Amino acid sequence: MQSKGETMKIYADNAATTKPTKKVIETLMHYTEQVFGNPSSLYTTGQIAKDALEDARERIAKHIGCMPNELYFTSGGSESDNQAIMSAAQNGLKNGKNKIISSTFEHHAVLHVLENLGKQGFEIVLLPVYEDGIVRVEDLENAIDDKTALVTIMTANNEIGTIQPIKQLGEVCKRHNVVFHTDAVQAVGHLPINVKEQNIDMLSLSAHKFHGPKGIGALYVKKGISLQSLIGGGAQERRKRAGTENVPGIMAMAAALDEALENLDNKMAYVANLRDSLQKELSKIPYSKVNGNLDNRLPGILNICFEGVEGEAMLLYTDDAGISVSSGSACTSGDLDPSHVLLAIGLPHEIAHGSMRISLCDKNTMEEIEYIAQNVPKVIERLRIMSPIWKDLQEGKKEHVI
Amino acid sequence: MLYSEKVFDHFRFPRNMGEIADADAIGEVGNAKCGDIMRIYLKIDNEVITDIKFQTFGCGSAIAASSMATEMVKGKRLDEALQVTNKAVVEALDGLPKNKVHCSVLVEEAIKEAINNYRKSQENKAE
Ligand SMILES: Cc1ncc(COP(=O)(O)O)c(C=O)c1O
Ligand SMILES: [Zn+2]
Numbered sequence: 001m002q003s004k005g006e007t008m009k010i011y012a013d014n015a016a017t018t019k020p021t022k023k024v025i026e027t028l029m030h031y032t033e034q035v036f037g038n039p040s041s042l043y044t045t046g047q048i049a050k051d052a053l054e055d056a057r058e059r060i061a062k063h064i065g066c067m068p069n070e071l072y073f074t075s076g077g078s079e080s081d082n083q084a085i086m087s088a089a090q091n092g093l094k095n096g097k098n099k100i101i102s103s104t105f106e107h108h109a110v111l112h113v114l115e116n117l118g119k120q121g122f123e124i125v126l127l128p129v130y131e132d133g134i135v136r137v138e139d140l141e142n143a144i145d146d147k148t149a150l151v152t153i154m155t156a157n158n159e160i161g162t163i164q165p166i167k168q169l170g171e172v173c174k175r176h177n178v179v180f181h182t183d184a185v186q187a188v189g190h191l192p193i194n195v196k197e198q199n200i201d202m203l204s205l206s207a208h209k210f211h212g213p214k215g216i217g218a219l220y221v222k223k224g225i226s227l228q229s230l231i232g233g234g235a236q237e238r239r240k241r242a243g244t245e246n247v248p249g250i251m252a253m254a255a256a257l258d259e260a261l262e263n264l265d266n267k268m269a270y271v272a273n274l275r276d277s278l279q280k281e282l283s284k285i286p287y288s289k290v291n292g293n294l295d296n297r298l299p300g301i302l303n304i305c306f307e308g309v310e311g312e313a314m315l316l317y318t319d320d321a322g323i324s325v326s327s328g329s330a331c332t333s334g335d336l337d338p339s340h341v342l343l344a345i346g347l348p349h350e351i352a353h354g355s356m357r358i359s360l361c362d363k364n365t366m367e368e369i370e371y372i373a374q375n376v377p378k379v380i381e382r383l384r385i386m387s388p389i390w391k392d393l394q395e396g397k398k399e400h401v402i
Numbered sequence: 403m404l405y406s407e408k409v410f411d412h413f414r415f416p417r418n419m420g421e422i423a424d425a426d427a428i429g430e431v432g433n434a435k436c437g438d439i440m441r442i443y444l445k446i447d448n449e450v451i452t453d454i455k456f457q458t459f460g461c462g463s464a465i466a467a468s469s470m471a472t473e474m475v476k477g478k479r480l481d482e483a484l485q486v487t488n489k490a491v492v493e494a495l496d497g498l499p500k501n502k503v504h505c506s507v508l509v510e511e512a513i514k515e516a517i518n519n520y521r522k523s524q525e526n527k528a529e
Contacts, residue, residue, distance in 0.1 A: 308459065309459070310437060310438075310459055310460050310461055310464075311461075312461035312462055313413075313460065313461055313462055313464075313465055316413060316462045320414065329437065329461070330437045331437060331460070331461035331462075331463075331464075331502070331505060338437070349437070353437045385419075386416065386419055386457060386458060386459075386465065387439075387457060387458070387459040388430065388439050388440070388441040388457040388458070388459055389439055389459045390459075391421070391457060
């Protein structure tokens, strides 16, 4: 699928991962080459690394509104989610609490842990997210009780980008004296976050979602909540996370977050404008539907379904045009079911198979948006010509769902 | 890479894609719920497949397998066409990733379905 003009190379899958900035790569290089000491070593080479580490911790803590000693470095979002949930579950058990409340469209790093806890006897309650992809505060209010050990609700969804009423959910938890964790992997670096103002007790973040390196992240845990270590060994991270610290990764994560939050308001407005322009263009494709609440969404995410086409085929043809996007179709997951997020917002299977997620960042340009807007309709048309479903829809033998 | 060059070639340039308005038989399998639908159109003359077209709603391997399979059975006698297995189609594509083989299975079934439908219509004519 080549366009008539030149083929551009466009990365528009920033919710999957982001491109590290120059500053991030320089920081990685510097702390790999020049500051390679072990922070646990007592001589100067080690202590320089230790000081750097603590400086990074302070900067990141400040960005999310917590104290440096409330922040633990981990290998990323998945580990932070696992550690937060397992710790809160254990703490709960000690107090005779065995219920955990979450939502149906959490990331698998949350859902799989909850599934395991369910097998171990925990009562897992998954709140609905409705057609707009938003958890209702009243639903939490109705579900929470004195048996509840933990509430974990993501700040923003990774597929449709919808932003949850975190402050209000946290307020309910606070009133009931229940620990509130949020997977903010898609939100940190993209939205203003303040754990104190938003009533958050635990928060997961991951550097590679805000132009930092992969394999590094952090977990915020409010002072007073006891944390269980998943990895035994040395005394790093105040005995909560063994293993020699990934100093280059941590320094680069701090640099990435500094950069991401610089002029955040402007960046959010810029990215939202790109996204809205693209949405306007792609919505012109007949029988398409934008997913998730349009007003409470990450600025960069557009999730749209096209009737009569399959997602993986769509993604491969757009790749041929030089555009990297993703899809929630079954065949991109290697599963028989399409994305659990799209099913959670009530999309019928056949529509969920034809979804496309475009996730933009402030490095994308309007020229790229125009190119995507030119090429995606061609891909859809090409696949619809091939599709027996589209033929039946056209001939009225099958009813449109969109 | 996810797919072989052959798969990409058939996916990018599908052979025999489309429909036959005056087909002698049509076979359709799959459903949109599980993510794949294939429809096969046949022109048959004297027990030989003289023309074949496909329409597929499905992933890259489903489309590539449809394209390859139609090439493999075109010009064959019906009893020969029935011998073309999914395994042979996958081999002709230089293989598919393990979790993608199921996406190609429907082609064999769709061709069989079309031939069965043809046989039934012939029997009805004879009666
Ligand atoms: C919402 C959410 N949570 C958790 C993760 C996992 O993060 P990581 O890849 O750093 O383990 C991701 C990213 O894939 C995500 O989008
Ligand atoms: Zn498939």
